[in-house]
Amino acid sequence: MSKHGWTGDPVELLRVGDGFRLADVDADATPGFHGHKHDGERVLTHRETELDDLQERLYANRDERADAVLLVLQAMDTAGKGGIVRHVVGGVDPQGVELAAFKQPTPDELAHDFLWRVEKRLPAPGFIGVFDRSHYEDVLIGRVHGLADPAEIERRYGAIVDFERRIADSGTRIVKVMLHISRDEQKERLMERLDRPDKHWKYNPGDVDERLRWDEYMAAYQTVFERTVTAAAPWYVVPANHKWYARLAVQELLLDVLQRIDPQWPAADFDVEAEKKRLASS
Amino acid sequence: MSKHGWTGDPVELLRVGDGFRLADVDADATPGFHGHKHDGERVLTHRETELDDLQERLYANRDERADAVLLVLQAMDTAGKGGIVRHVVGGVDPQGVELAAFKQPTPDELAHDFLWRVEKRLPAPGFIGVFDRSHYEDVLIGRVHGLADPAEIERRYGAIVDFERRIADSGTRIVKVMLHISRDEQKERLMERLDRPDKHWKYNPGDVDERLRWDEYMAAYQTVFERTVTAAAPWYVVPANHKWYARLAVQELLLDVLQRIDPQWPAADFDVEAEKKRLASS
Numbered sequence: 001m002s003k004h005g006w007t008g009d010p011v012e013l014l015r016v017g018d019g020f021r022l023a024d025v026d027a028d029a030t031p032g033f034h035g036h037k038h039d040g041e042r043v044l045t046h047r048e049t050e051l052d053d054l055q056e057r058l059y060a061n062r063d064e065r066a067d068a069v070l071l072v073l074q075a076m077d078t079a080g081k082g083g084i085v086r087h088v089v090g091g092v093d094p095q096g097v098e099l100a101a102f103k104q105p106t107p108d109e110l111a112h113d114f115l116w117r118v119e120k121r122l123p124a125p126g127f128i129g130v131f132d133r134s135h136y137e138d139v140l141i142g143r144v145h146g147l148a149d150p151a152e153i154e155r156r157y158g159a160i161v162d163f164e165r166r167i168a169d170s171g172t173r174i175v176k177v178m179l180h181i182s183r184d185e186q187k188e189r190l191m192e193r194l195d196r197p198d199k200h201w202k203y204n205p206g207d208v209d210e211r212l213r214w215d216e217y218m219a220a221y222q223t224v225f226e227r228t229v230t231a232a233a234p235w236y237v238v239p240a241n242h243k244w245y246a247r248l249a250v251q252e253l254l255l256d257v258l259q260r261i262d263p264q265w266p267a268a269d270f271d272v273e274a275e276k277k278r279l280a281s282s
Numbered sequence: 283m284s285k286h287g288w289t290g291d292p293v294e295l296l297r298v299g300d301g302f303r304l305a306d307v308d309a310d311a312t313p314g315f316h317g318h319k320h321d322g323e324r325v326l327t328h329r330e331t332e333l334d335d336l337q338e339r340l341y342a343n344r345d346e347r348a349d350a351v352l353l354v355l356q357a358m359d360t361a362g363k364g365g366i367v368r369h370v371v372g373g374v375d376p377q378g379v380e381l382a383a384f385k386q387p388t389p390d391e392l393a394h395d396f397l398w399r400v401e402k403r404l405p406a407p408g409f410i411g412v413f414d415r416s417h418y419e420d421v422l423i424g425r426v427h428g429l430a431d432p433a434e435i436e437r438r439y440g441a442i443v444d445f446e447r448r449i450a451d452s453g454t455r456i457v458k459v460m461l462h463i464s465r466d467e468q469k470e471r472l473m474e475r476l477d478r479p480d481k482h483w484k485y486n487p488g489d490v491d492e493r494l495r496w497d498e499y500m501a502a503y504q505t506v507f508e509r510t511v512t513a514a515a516p517w518y519v520v521p522a523n524h525k526w527y528a529r530l531a532v533q534e535l536l537l538d539v540l541q542r543i544d545p546q547w548p549a550a551d552f553d554v555e556a557e558k559k560r561l562a563s564s
Binding site: 089099 | 472484550562
């Protein structure tokens with residue numbers, strides 16, 4: 001295996017490009033990585049040090065109008081968003097992470113434009129923001145359940161593209177990820193939640209209702225990709241039947257965006273030698 | 283060594299009680315733990331599993347008006363607050379943690395009562411809130427620098443006690459920690475920041491100015507303990523010259539409060555067998 005166990009570049013392999021069809025993605029695949037679970041977990045741990053170093057450099061620049069990173073996570077239930085937060089994002093200093101979990105909107109949020117609550121949770125310079133669900137729910141569940149009329153859904157695609165362009169232009173690097181599991185895999189994962197009393201709290205009867213609309217959701221995702229992929233805010237579809245692979249892939253996506261920012265330790269804005277003398281005599 | 287390497291109970295040994303004198307605390311000590319760094323790190327890793335399990339149980343109850351936990355971290359610069367956040371709190375699922383770092387107040391915050399910005403960052407039920415600095419700055423730096431007149435500082439002690447009683451009564455378990463380093467240890471840690479270009483960003487010339495007021499800060503902390511220790515919101519002074527010990531001790535304080543809450547997996551509010559059938563046929 002080549003560098004870090006990868007035989008191909010997940011950034012290229014997973015990016016949604018022209019002619020992308022979600023229906024063609026094999027949720028069991030592990031594009032670019034030919035090892036097994038054990039290899040994947042070893043690489044994840046190994047690469048954590050680099051991710052941590054890059055994040056600290058980014059954070060060190062937070063007062064210098066540094067860039068920010070925004071990781072958007074979208075998926076069907078049980079696909080493993082929580083595991084990404086825990087095992088990938090959890091590998092860096094929590095002080096530099098701003099996590100936002102978007103639930104069903106409140107009446108106050110519903111009274112505003114759908115991007116109102118999203119704007120408020122954008123990461124500050126130097127931070128890595130993570131959206132566990134996002135404004136994309138407003139064109140996914142929003143479309144599947146008809147929560148807004150078709151003209152409003154149409155409007156939102158364009159609004160999202162404009163919104164993301166603006167925040168990208170103001171210095172936020174956007175990485176949008178759909179974790180893709182198969183319908184069978186979801187059934188197994190939901191069944192496990194029902195089989196284990198310590199997992200009942202994670203189960204909601206509504207999960208089956210949503211599952212029954214699987215094809216509608218896949219169609220809604222397909223439209224999302226067609227309408228909201230931009231150079232400034234690319235989409236990546238990550239096969240997620242193997243949790244270890246999904247974590248490894250998202251780690252590489254974060255490493256890639258941080259490497260492209262290439263944050264440097266900021267120069268001291270004080271006289272180092274003078275401070276050493278002051279400190280020594282204090 | 284007894285259970286988990288501890289020979290004494292840090293909850294008892296570190297709690298601020300009647301007649302407590304900060305000046306008597308040895309910042310080099312490791313009360314209740316007689317092992318060395320290597321032993322401490324092993325125990326920290328070992329106990330992480332239990333902390334993680336308890337946190338998940340707490341979080342599972344977040345919709346049931348569960349208790350919350352609030353960990354308040356106060357310390358002189360370089361004492362290791364960040365390391366606690368990283369290595370102790372970082373051991374549990376980030377989705378269940380609400381971290382609030384209180385910096386110098388904004389003009390808007392200053393225009394309100396000092397507890398206004400604090401109230402907004404209190405953890406929701408089921409969450410562990412961590413305050414990196416807190417409302418105590420308003421009676422520490424506030425007193426040392428005379429940012430408020432003495433009558434206002436006096437008022438604040440009582441206001442804090444009332445505030446903490448109210449949030450405790452509404453279901454938030456409060457654990458207040460001062461990480462205590464010695465003046466010499468701080469000098470070494472600041473010097474290391476000056477010696478290493480990759481640490482310059484963590485250094486601020488103001489750190490030495492604060493350091494020159496060390497005795498005033500210690501006196502302000504002593505008054506804080508005398509005025510704001512309550513059964514509902516105890517203070518713990520954790521010797522922190524050994525970072526590994528401070529992390530281990532705070533981990534035990536968190537374990538203790540979670541064990542006292544003793545959160546149980548919530549019972550399913552749906553018919554498990556019926557859901558299994560629905561899922562199987564979906």
